Amino acid sequence: SQQGEEDPQALSIQEGENATMNCSYKTSINNLQWYRQNSGRGLVHLILIRSNEREKHSGRLRVTLDTSKKSSSLLITASRAADTASYFCATAIMDSSYKLIFGSGTRLLVRP
Amino acid sequence: GAVVSQHPSRVICKSGTSVKIECRSLDFQATTMFWYRQFPKQSLMLMATSNEGSKATYEQGVEKDKFLINHASLTLSTLTVTSAHPEDSSFYICSARLTGGPGEQFFGPGTRLTVL
Numbered sequence: 001s002q003q004g005e006e007d008p009q010a011l012s013i014q015e016g017e018n019a020t021m022n023c024s025y026k027t028s029i030n031n032l033q034w035y036r037q038n039s040g041r042g043l044v045h046l047i048l049i050r051s052n053e054r055e056k057h058s059g060r061l062r063v064t065l066d067t068s069k070k071s072s073s074l075l076i077t078a079s080r081a082a083d084t085a086s087y088f089c090a091t092a093i094m095d096s097s098y099k100l101i102f103g104s105g106t107r108l109l110v111r112p
Numbered sequence: 113g114a115v116v117s118q119h120p121s122r123v124i125c126k127s128g129t130s131v132k133i134e135c136r137s138l139d140f141q142a143t144t145m146f147w148y149r150q151f152p153k154q155s156l157m158l159m160a161t162s163n164e165g166s167k168a169t170y171e172q173g174v175e176k177d178k179f180l181i182n183h184a185s186l187t188l189s190t191l192t193v194t195s196a197h198p199e200d201s202s203f204y205i206c207s208a209r210l211t212g213g214p215g216e217q218f219f220g221p222g223t224r225l226t227v228l
Contacts (some may be wrong), residue, residue: 030215031214031215033215033216033217035219040203040222041221041222042116042118042205042219042220042221042222043156043205043207043219044219045216045217045218045219048215050214088156097161097169098144098161098209098215099146099158099161100146100158100207100215100217102148102155102156102157102158104154104155105154105155107153
């Protein structure tokens, strides 16, 4: 079963604006990861944040993690039309399986 | 680096036939690979964890006799959909975990299966 939910389900913004996506999960985690998927393609790993980290940056991406609220957010700054894709959070639960449980995803449309 | 390939990218088959999908890690060794299924506009559902040299671990509700997984080497895992039916039509994606890494997975491009 899916670990958590993401909101919004869909987001449409103008190029240059920032996009924020939120992810909530249910169980204790080892780390949380964000992935991007273009339509009909595989997933691309964006960023991994460990359970003892609160914030992480990578280029135009900023991820936060609040383990007390079991939530994470992904911020894409200065968005571009090429950022149009579906974004998924995935949680690695605290066992030895290394399994990832994916959230429901946010479909982002960046209008040129 | 860390490239995962899948073959075939698309397959159309008749109901009742079996289909094999290959997942290869091209430039790294992966003791653990994962198989996911994705329906249109939905998230990925983990089907099973494929462990090199041992039996796969299936998620609840996934029929192991229906979806046969073989992880014969450190760079290859195969998923065979046996006696496929139209309800098995889906997008199947594999991923590989970099052994010793922090936990990120590298995904293949996916296989679109259509069962007529």
